[in-house]
Amino acid sequence: MGIQVYGFWRSIASFRVRVALKLKGLPFEEIPIDILSGEQFEPGYAAVNAERVVPTFIHDGHSVYQSLAIIEYLDDIHPTPRLIPEDVKERAYARSLALMTIADAHPLVTPRVRNHLAEAFGADAKAIEAWGRHWTTEGLATYERLLARRAPAPFALGAEPGIADICIAGQVVTAQYLKLGLDAFPAVAVLAGRCFEMPAFATSHPFEQPGFKTASAPH
C-alpha cells in the first residue's frame, strides 16, 4: 500500500513531511486537501483526521498526525539517513530547534488563525499580514540567536540536514510568503540557502507543487 500523505501545497507542515520523505528517498503519493477553501472541515477529510488539519501520513493503513510525530515515525521505520541524531544531547537540541517553529512561531500564522482574526476582531488583510510578520520575525530572530551561538557546520547540527534544518527552512518559506527579507538574519539565510540547494528541499518548496501552479495560473 505504500505511503500516502494528505497535504496542501502551501502548508508548512506538509512541506516538512515532504522534505523528510525525499531525504529518505521514500516514494509517496500526496493527496491535496485545500485548507484555504476549508476542504479539511468536510466530512470526508474529518474522518481521516480528527483534528481537521494537514498533513495526515498513512503507511500501510496506519495513520500518523502532526509533522514532528510523522518525521519521528519515519526515523523509526526507515532510519537512513537519520533526521534526528542518535546522541542524546544532540537529539534534544534538534527537537528544541524544531519545536521553536512547530510549537511557537508557525501555529500563529496558519489559515485558521488568520481567518479567526478577521472574524473575531474584524482584522483586514493588512492587519493580518502585519500579525504574520510579527510572529514570523520573532521565530527568525530566535533561530538567528541560536545559530549565532553554535554556527551551522554546514547544517544546524552538523554535516547532514535533519529535522532542525527542515523546520528552519519551513520558517524561511513563511517569511517568503510574507515578503520578509532575511537581511537581519544572516545565519538563517545561509542555512536555508544550503537547504534549498538540495533537491529534496527544492522540489518540496510550496511554489514547486502542482497545486501552487494551478492556483497561480491565469484564470
Next chain:
Amino acid sequence: MGIQVYGFWRSIASFRVRVALKLKGLPFEEIPIDILSGEQFEPGYAAVNAERVVPTFIHDGHSVYQSLAIIEYLDDIHPTPRLIPEDVKERAYARSLALMTIADAHPLVTPRVRNHLAEAFGADAKAIEAWGRHWTTEGLATYERLLARRAPAPFALGAEPGIADICIAGQVVTAQYLKLGLDAFPAVAVLAGRCFEMPAFATSHPFEQPGFKTASAPH
C-alpha cells in the same frame, strides 16, 4: 549539579515538565520566571533561553528547551517509567496526541499572544478571553473525538500515564483558567480526572505552586 527548571506557575509547558519529572521521581529545583510581568525578556533570562520562553531545563549544565524536547530527553536519560511508548506505532500516536495541544491549541493562548492581540487589534479582556475559549474548545473537541475512537484504558495509551495524558491534562488546566466546563468533552474529563488523582499531576497543578499562592494572596 542535578536538575533545574526555569518555569512559571501558570505556564502549561512548565506544568508538563513538572509532571514528567515527578512521574519519574526525579528531584528538581524550579526557578520562577514571571512571564506575566515580562521577566523572560530581561537580559538575565534571555541569556538562559534564546527564545525567551519557559521552561528551560538544565541538567548538569546542559540546557534543553521546549517541553516536548525536554520530556523526550528525560525518557532518554531516565527511561523508567517510560512516558513515550517503545512500540513504534504507539510512540507515533502518543506524539500525535501530544502535539495537538503543543503545536496547535496551546500556542494560541499564551501571554505573549494575548498581549499582542491587545496591541495589534485593541482587543479588550473580554475579547481576549473569547479568543482563548475558542481555541481551547477546538483543542478539547479534537481530543474528545480521538478518545472516542480509542477509549482510554484507563490512560490515553494504556495502563500508565504518559506524554499524551500529560498534554491532555495541560489542555484541561487551560480550560480551568478560562472557566470552560467539560460537559461536552466527557472522555477528556474522565481522563483528566484520573490524572489529577495521581500526586505527580495533582502537585504539579498551577494552583498548587507557590507562585500562584503568592499571586492570589490578599494584598
